[in-house]
Amino acid sequence: MKAFTYERARSPAEAAAAAAATPGAKFIAGGTNLLDLMKLQVETPAHLIDVNGLGLDKVEATPEGGLRVGALVRNTDLAADPRVRRDYAVLSRAILAGASGQLRNKATTGGNLLQRTRCPYFYDTNQACNKRRPGSGCSAIGGFSRPLAVVGASEECIATYPGDMAVAMRVLDAEVETVRPDGSTRVIPIAEFHRLPGDTPQVETTLAGGELITAVTLPRPVGGVQIYKKVRDRASYAFALVSVAAVVHRDGTGRVALGGVAHKPWRMEAAEAALPQGAKAVTARLLADAHPTTENRFKLPLAERTLAATLAEAKA
Amino acid sequence: MADAGDLELSRRGVLVASAASVAVSAVAAPKAQAQAPDKPSMAKVSFEVNGEPHALELDTRTTLLDALREHLHLTGSKKGCDHGQCGACTVMVGGRRINACLSLAVMHEGDRITTIEGLGSPEHLHPMQAAFVKHDGYQCGYCTPGQICSAVAVLGEIEAGVPSYVSADLTAPSTVTVDELRERMSGNICRCGAYSNIVEAITEVAQAPAAGAQA
Numbered sequence: 001m002k003a004f005t006y007e008r009a010r011s012p013a014e015a016a017a018a019a020a021a022t023p024g025a026k027f028i029a030g031g032t033n034l035l036d037l038m039k040l041q042v043e044t045p046a047h048l049i050d051v052n053g054l055g056l057d058k059v060e061a062t063p064e065g066g067l068r069v070g071a072l073v074r075n076t077d078l079a080a081d082p083r084v085r086r087d088y089a090v091l092s093r094a095i096l097a098g099a100s101g102q103l104r105n106k107a108t109t110g111g112n113l114l115q116r117t118r119c120p121y122f123y124d125t126n127q128a129c130n131k132r133r134p135g136s137g138c139s140a141i142g143g144f145s146r147p148l149a150v151v152g153a154s155e156e157c158i159a160t161y162p163g164d165m166a167v168a169m170r171v172l173d174a175e176v177e178t179v180r181p182d183g184s185t186r187v188i189p190i191a192e193f194h195r196l197p198g199d200t201p202q203v204e205t206t207l208a209g210g211e212l213i214t215a216v217t218l219p220r221p222v223g224g225v226q227i228y229k230k231v232r233d234r235a236s237y238a239f240a241l242v243s244v245a246a247v248v249h250r251d252g253t254g255r256v257a258l259g260g261v262a263h264k265p266w267r268m269e270a271a272e273a274a275l276p277q278g279a280k281a282v283t284a285r286l287l288a289d290a291h292p293t294t295e296n297r298f299k300l301p302l303a304e305r306t307l308a309a310t311l312a313e314a315k316a
Numbered sequence: 317m318a319d320a321g322d323l324e325l326s327r328r329g330v331l332v333a334s335a336a337s338v339a340v341s342a343v344a345a346p347k348a349q350a351q352a353p354d355k356p357s358m359a360k361v362s363f364e365v366n367g368e369p370h371a372l373e374l375d376t377r378t379t380l381l382d383a384l385r386e387h388l389h390l391t392g393s394k395k396g397c398d399h400g401q402c403g404a405c406t407v408m409v410g411g412r413r414i415n416a417c418l419s420l421a422v423m424h425e426g427d428r429i430t431t432i433e434g435l436g437s438p439e440h441l442h443p444m445q446a447a448f449v450k451h452d453g454y455q456c457g458y459c460t461p462g463q464i465c466s467a468v469a470v471l472g473e474i475e476a477g478v479p480s481y482v483s484a485d486l487t488a489p490s491t492v493t494v495d496e497l498r499e500r501m502s503g504n505i506c507r508c509g510a511y512s513n514i515v516e517a518i519t520e521v522a523q524a525p526a527a528g529a530q531a
Contacts, residue, residue, distance in 0.1 A: 001377045003354065003355060003356045003357055003375070003376070003377065004357060004376055004377070005357045005376065006357065006359055006376040006420075006422055008425075028420075028423070031418060031419060031420060031423070032400055032415070032418045035379070035418050035419070035420065036399050036400060036418060039398065039399065048376070048420075050423055052423065076412075076473075076478060079478075079479065080476075080477065080478045080479060082487075085479065085486040085487055086486075086487055089486050092479065092486055093481070093486070096479060096480055096481040096483075097481050099503070100400075100403065100502055100503020100504075101413060101466070101469070101470065101473065101500055101501075101502075101503055102400070102403060102406055102413050102414050102415045102466065102503045103400060103415065103418075103503065105412045105413060105414050106414050106415070106418070106419065235498075235499075235502075236481065236498070236499050236502035237502040237503055
């Protein structure tokens with residue numbers, strides 16, 4: 001690990017200002033992904049700003065009938081919150097599908113949104129990776145691509161967004177609240193929060209330099225049967241090959257997002273119109289522009305079948 | 317003939333020497349995106365471990381695991397993968413289990429930390445330790461301190477109503493079943509494969525009267 005200086009932030013605005021003013025600064029919350037990457041020198045921050053003491057650790061009801069989840073609410077606490085379990089079950093299920101009990105006790109809502117890809121070439125500093133070192137190339141293309149993206153990728157990067165929580169937040173139309181270095185705040189719809197790689201795969205979100213996530217808001221409960229189904233190489237504690245977050249209503253309409261297939265949670269509202277016709281009709285639209293590799297082509301039928309299983313479970 | 321103490325010392329010596337050689341090769345490796353300051357940065361932190369207060373001045377890079385093992389010489393918590401994948405370093409902070417390898421020591425100001433040494437002693441085993449012995453919940457024993465810390469915390473989480481991925485009904489109270497224990501313990505890897513005995517040990521402690529009070 002490279003040496004770094006360390007400070008504890010006293011307010012969200014001060015933290016954002018310090019992050020913008022200090023070269024090589026990064027925020028640290030749970031640290032479960034950042035420290036992993038720092039040990040490998042994939043991340044080499046010169047300065048860490050600890051945001052744990054900022055009081056952003058509450059889940060509160062909003063005047064609109066939804067919930068406001070502080071950026072520092074731990075994964076365990078969000079998944080176990082009685083309101084989330086009752087009204088946003090897909091979110092609770094998605095969080096519980098990820099990582100281990102130890103990691104969920106540390107990992108935060110804001111940090112989870114910002115976790116980096118698990119592309120093996122991103123992790124290996126001896127390999128070319130446009131995300132880790134822009135302009136160096138992409139060793140994953142033509143390499144071991146089984147876990148990587150099948151849709152929305154580019155010639156520069158075929159990494160996936162690895163998380164589960166954000167896939168559920170995408171079907172729930174969550175919004176990300178932030179504070180910027182000048183103290184101003186803004187709200188980013190989750191659909192616009194994560195970016196596709198394009199020719200700048202190192203830019204993963206629409207956050208500006210120094211901008212700090214303060215909360216994630218969930219709109220009023222949408223009802224329906226809520227399911228998160230995750231397919232992976234072992235029964236627990238593994239990243240998704242494909243995952244499905246779904247909200248299915250009695251009349252067959254609903255919402256669907258896929259995890260494990262793209263650089264961001266993959267949802268197309270237009271594809272959801274086909275939900276009453278079944279899984280094949282939905283994934284045909286969702287994955288119409290897919291460009292799989294020979295190694296990850298299996299994700300296309302796997303996505304359809306995982307959605308079919310999800311819809312069957314919703315009807316049962 | 318070397319007694320057990322000498323053997324212990326020489327084994328530690330080998331480990332220290334191999335750690336040093338890793339450090340040397342890391343320094344010799346080409347610089348990746350060098351922007352970090354070259355000089356170590358020191359910071360002070362105070363926390364309580366197993367009921368005893370400690371004040372340390374540490375390189376900011378020191379993980380909680382290294383602070384416990386190398387600075388406080390509490391070597392019960394083990395370093396396996398050092399990347400949060402194996403769970404050998406599991407300790408409890410404020411009663412919650414975490415991977416001590418993926419947490420900076422300086423981020424634990426004022427925290428109450430419990431390691432395997434704080435759960436029980438050879439003379440007074442924690443019920444979970446006794447159950448692991450009884451059910452043969454280990455073979456080489458390297459993952460065992462993490463398994464036991466995790467297991468004690470798992471029963472606390474079930475008691476507190478924290479659901480898991482395999483809980484059929486998210487709104488119902490959590491129960492102690494084999495499926496639940498296997499899912500909740502998935503962050504603790506045992507390469508000897510003692511899993512079934514570990515599940516038996518945890519199940520026995522869960523069924524004992526006042527099991528929750530032990531956490």
